[in-house]
Amino acid sequence: MRDTATGLAIGTAGGLAFWLLGIPAPWLAGSMMAAIIAVFSRVRVGMPDWLRTMAFIFLGIQTGTAVSWDTVDRAIHWPISIAFLCLTVVAVTWACMAYYIRRHGWDVPTALFASLPGALSLTLLLASSTTADMRRVTIAQCIRLFFLVAALPTVITWLRPPEDPLTMTLSQIGGLWDIVLLVAVSTAAGYALEWLKVPAGLMLGPMLASAALELSGVISGTAPMSILIPANVVLGVMIGARFSHFTFAEFRAALVEGFSGFLIALVIAMAGAGVAAYFSGLPFALTLLAFSPGGLDAMTIMAFSLNLDPAYVGAHQMVRYMALALLMPAATAYVLKRMGAYGGSGA
Template sequence: MRDTAAGLAIGAAGGLIFWLLGMPAPWLAGSMMASIAAVFLKVKVGMPDWLRAMAFIFLGIQTGTAVSWDTVDRAAHWPLSIAFLGLTVVAVTWACTLYYVKRSGWDRATALFASLPGALSLTLLLASGTKADMRRVTIAQCIRLFFLVAALPSVISWLSPPDTVSVMPDQMGSLWGVVIVVLGSTAAGYALEWLGVPAGLMLGPMLASAALELSGLISGAAPASILIPANVVLGVMIGARFSHFTFTEFREALFEGFMGFLIALVIAMAGAGVAAWASGLPLALTLLAFSPGGLDAMTIMAFSLNLDPAYVGAHQMARYIGLALLMPVVTAYVLKRMGAHVNVTSPTLPSKLDDR
């Protein structure tokens, strides 16, 4: 409890400072930066599973209640956009793997698993069956996410003129509606979690709250007061991942991590640009959807930056589920072609979203 209280207090303080400074997505980026600083100052920060679960359920509710019939109409353009996203994921993985092998001198297995854009727990599980350097894989993945959360909000804000952003729906005014959506979404989340559905703890609330919204049983978005705590919890969760590394390891890995982030960002911008041109959507929106930062972080950014969370969430969910389903087979095949040692099985798919 003491570690949890410390983590929440530090994260909230960092978010407040970023908010006062007028930074984009302040509660997420600020809490992450403050938590990382605390970790390297030897302060213990913790986050119990039940609090993580609550954050994911509330984030799923936020995303689902943002769905409207206008969203359903716009979804006709999404299959093409998701197809471009798939090509972007392949390009990011190939380019980052090539960089780590040719420029950094990493072995092929380490380079491949360090380059996969997302699903960290499954990536580490698969990497453990190979000769990949697990510490390099983990820190490369964490630093990529660090740079995405720290830098992407500013890039998005620069690309987003006021007339291209999506206006968030009005907040839910009925207490009874809030109770219905929270109970129904929680039940749906744990049901999918029990069934072993990838990202079930967040996918269930998204689907349940969207169904309630479209059916007319509830109206309006969930109260904004639940978004700030979800931001802080997620920021502390990201920061706590760095407790496994020393500051020296973090500093030495910054350059390689930054180069991986930069390669991924350039390719994501190219794919997002094509998708924006083909669908007529704002580049800022497609870039956020294409960025390999994870369903939870990118969806929170969508709310913070006043962009369409349903579009972003749908694309990030497609990327996550696609990686979870295809990664075991594809990585085994690629490593065999590369001549790297591989002993990859098809493990039980992770359903929690604390590892993007």
Template sequence: MRDTAIGLLIGTAGGLGFWFLGIPAPWLAGSMMAAIVAVFSKVKIGMPDWLRAVAFIFLGIQTGTAVSWDTVDRAVHWPLSIAFLCLTVVAITWACTAYYVKRSNWDPATALFASLPGALSLTLLLASGTKADMRRVTIAQCIRLFFLVAALPSVITWLTPPDEVVVMLSQIGGIWDILLLVAVSTAAGYALEWLKVPAGLMLGPMLASAGLELSGLIAGAAPPSILIPANIVLGVMIGARFANFTFREFREALVEGFSGFLIALVIAMAGAGVAAYVSNLPFALTLLAFSPGGLDAMTIMAFSLNRDPAYVGAHQMARYIGLALLMPAATAYVLRRMGMPVVTGKGGW
């Protein structure tokens, strides 16, 4: 509890600092930066599983309550956009793998798992069953997410034309509506988690809150008092992932991590540009949906930047579920083609 309290206090202070400076997405980026500084300053911070679960449930609620019948009407254009997203994911994985193998002399397994965009927990789980260098995989994935959270909000803000209309959602007013929303969404989240549905703790609340919104039982988005704590928890979670690395390792990995981030971002921008053109959507919105970060981080960033969270959440969820379902078979096939062993012994895959 002490480590958790310290982590939340540090994250809140970082968020407040970034908010005061007017930096985009302050609560997420600020809490992450403050947590990373604390970790390398030998401050022990913690984040228990139950608090992570609460953050995911609240994020699912926020995304679901952003759905309206107008969103349903616009969703007819999303399948084509999601198809371009799938091609972008394949291109990012191939390009980053080739870079790490040819320029950094990594073995193919390490390069492949370091390059897969999103689904960090599943990527690390699969990588642990191979000969991949887990420290390189972990730090490459974390550094890419670090740069995305630190830099992408400013890029999105810079790309947004001054006259572009952004999404501003009304808020739920009644306390009973909020209690109903949280109760139903929490039950749905744990139900899908029990059924082993990928990202169930977030997908369940998303579907449940969207159903309540479309049915008219509730109206409006959940208040910022829910979203800001979720931002802080997520930022501290990202920063705490660097606790197993020394500052020297972090510094040495910055070049390779930044190179991988740039490759992924350039390809994501190309895919987002095509999707924006064919779907007649703002480029800043499609870029946020196509960016190779985590489902939670990119969706929460959509709220922070007042973009369409339903569009971003749908694309990030589609990528996450697609990776969760296809990644084991696809990576096994790729590793065999590369001549790498897939099974490492008891418990391997």
């Protein structure tokens, strides 16, 4: 409890500082940076599973309540950009893998799992059953997410035109009983999908349930910021706490490799997002956030912070996550077996 309270206090202070400085996505980026500084200052921070669960449920609620019938009308353009997203995921994985092998001499399993964009927990689980260097894989994945959260909001703010047609202007839910109903139904849906072993069920369930309540007219408006800000802080501290397994020397040494991989992934994501924006008629800033190779939770919560359409971003990040979760085990096993690299412990 002390580590949790410390983590939340430090994350809140970092988010508040970034908010006062006017930095984009302040509560997520600020809490992450503050938690990383704390970790390397030998301050113990923690985040229990129940608090992570609440953050995922609240994030799903936020995404679902942002869905409107106008969103449904715009969804006719989504299949085009989702198709380009799938191609972009393959391109990012291949390019980063080739970079790590040819430039740094990594073995195939380590390079492959360090390059997969998203689904971190599943990536690490699969990597542990191979000869992959788990520390390199973990550091590469965490540093890419670190740079995305730290730099992407500023990039998108700079790229976005002053008059963005998809900037959110939704009102918040006002009634207490509406909020209670929303949280209760969404929580039940989240646990139901989690019990059914649906990928990202704790977030997908609340997303679907809250969207259904919104579209049916049972509730009206988005969940209040009192839900979103704590979810930002929890997620930022979670990202920062992952670095507690590394020394500062390891972190510093991995920055160059991690930053290079981040740049490669970002350039390819920008190219894919640009093509998708052209063919679908959507703003480039929006497609870039949806195509960025970060986590489902971080990218969706960033959409709220940047006042972009969270339903679009969440749908694309969910497709990427579920595709990786469903296809990655068979695909990585096939690739590694062809290269004679499957098997071993990867300790």
